[in-house]
Amino acid sequence: MSDLYYVLDASAFINGFEPKSDFNITVSEITDEVKDLKSRLILNQAIDDGKIIIQEAQKEFLDKLDETIAKSGDDLRLSGPDKKLLAVALALLDEGKEIKVLTDDYSMQNVLKILDIPYESIITEGIKGVYNWKKTCEGCKKEYPADYPFDDCEICGSKVFKRRIKTY
Ligand SMILES: [Zn+2]
Structure with a gap:
């Protein structure tokens, strides 16, 4: 503190x-x-x-x-x-x-x-840390970079969703 x-x-x-x-x-x-x-x-x-x-x-x-x-x-x-x-x-x-x-x-x-x-700023510099966007498959949980251009997973075909992850 x-x-x-x-x-x-x-x-x-x-x-x-x-x-x-x-x-x-x-x-x-x-x-x-x-x-x-x-x-x-x-x-x-x-x-x-x-x-x-x-x-x-x-x-x-x-x-x-x-x-x-x-x-x-x-x-x-x-x-x-x-x-x-x-x-x-x-x-x-x-x-x-x-x-x-x-x-x-x-x-x-x-x-x-x-x-x-x-x-x-909370979101960009972040008192809670730095956040990045990633995409994750809701089926097999494979992670994709934020700029992965597709809505479905190349491995299992499930939906890929965007989420915010704390990097540190
Ligand atoms: Zn998948």
């Missing part, structure tokens, strides 16, 4: 976040965005266990965020919860904490770049 503060947006939970630090922060509005039942159960459990800490955005940092966005001149589409999450990230940085925002949301990542806040 590291001292890094992870600031999590809804996509982090939906894409299977697993705590790697003692400090996992989000805002309550984000938890409302997690609609999928399984992700929601995992999230609620993590909150109950104290693994996820809910913080409120402070007006000071929401204002600072609005200012920066206005200055950048980019057309940044941010939801209310996203803004609150970014304000929480700014507050943590202001406290001198080392943070990383976990998000798979492209507009969020754009804003994070502009704000110079470190971030990581």
Whole structure:
């Protein structure tokens, strides 16, 4: 476990976040965005266990965020919860904490770049590891590379399906 503060947006939970630090922060509005039942159960459990800490955005940092966005001149589409999450990230940085925002949301990542806040994507870089796609035959379990062009197995003729595998 590291001292890094992870600031999590809804996509982090939906894409299977697993705590790697003692400090996992989000805002309550984000938890409302997690609609999928399984992700929601995992999230609620993590909150109950104290693994996820809910913080409120402070007006000071929401204002600072609005200012920066206005200055950048980019057309940044941010939801209310996203803004609150970014304000929480700014507050943590202001406290001198080392943070990383976990998000798979492209507009969020754009804003994070502009704000110079470190971030990581769950799916591509992966707090859970690196994933690759492979194809596997559901009959004989033969594995094929992701670019295997056929829907059926060359050995047994069963259906070949694509799945995500963790490489490390
Ligand atoms: Zn087969």
